[in-house]
Amino acid sequence: MFQQFGGLIIPLGFLAIFYFLIIRPQQKREKKTKDMRNSLxxxxxxxxxxxxxxxxxxxxxxxxxxxxxxxxxxxxxxxxxxxxxxxxxxxx
Structure with missing residues (x-):
C-alpha cells in the first residue's frame, strides 16, 4: 500500500512548500494593495x-x-x- 503512494509524497510536499512560501504571501500582498487602492x-x-x-x-x-x-x-x-x-x- 505504501509503495503505491510513496512516489506521491515528495511531489505533494514540494507543492505544499511552494504554496505556503510563494503563492499565499503573494495573494496576501495583492489583497492588501487592492484594499488600499479601493479605500483611497x-x-x-x-x-x-x-x-x-x-x-x-x-x-x-x-x-x-x-x-x-x-x-x-x-x-x-x-x-x-x-x-x-x-x-x-x-x-x-
Whole structure:
C-alpha cells in the first residue's frame, strides 16, 4: 500500500512548500494593495508607482486626478498606478 503512494509524497510536499512560501504571501500582498487602492479618498497624499508624490483631488471610477508640485499641476492617472498612501508619520 505504501509503495503505491510513496512516489506521491515528495511531489505533494514540494507543492505544499511552494504554496505556503510563494503563492499565499503573494495573494496576501495583492489583497492588501487592492484594499488600499479601493479605500483611497479625496485629500489623501499618495505616491505613484513611478515615484510621483501628489494629493488626490478627484476620483472617478478607475481614474484619479492628483495635484503635484508647488504650482498645483494636475495629473490624471489610473487607480492601478497608485503605489502607496503617504501616512502622516512618514511625511514628518
Amino acid at each position: 479618498k479625496v485629500g489623501d497624499e499618495i505616491v505613484t508607482i513611478g515615484g510621483i508624490y501628489g494629493n488626490i483631488i478627484k476620483i472617478k471610477d478607475d481614474i484619479i486626478t492628483i495635484e503635484v508640485g508647488a504650482d498645483k499641476t494636475k495629473l490624471t492617472i489610473a487607480k492601478w498606478a497608485v503605489g502607496n498612501v503617504v501616512s502622516e508619520e512618514n511625511s514628518k
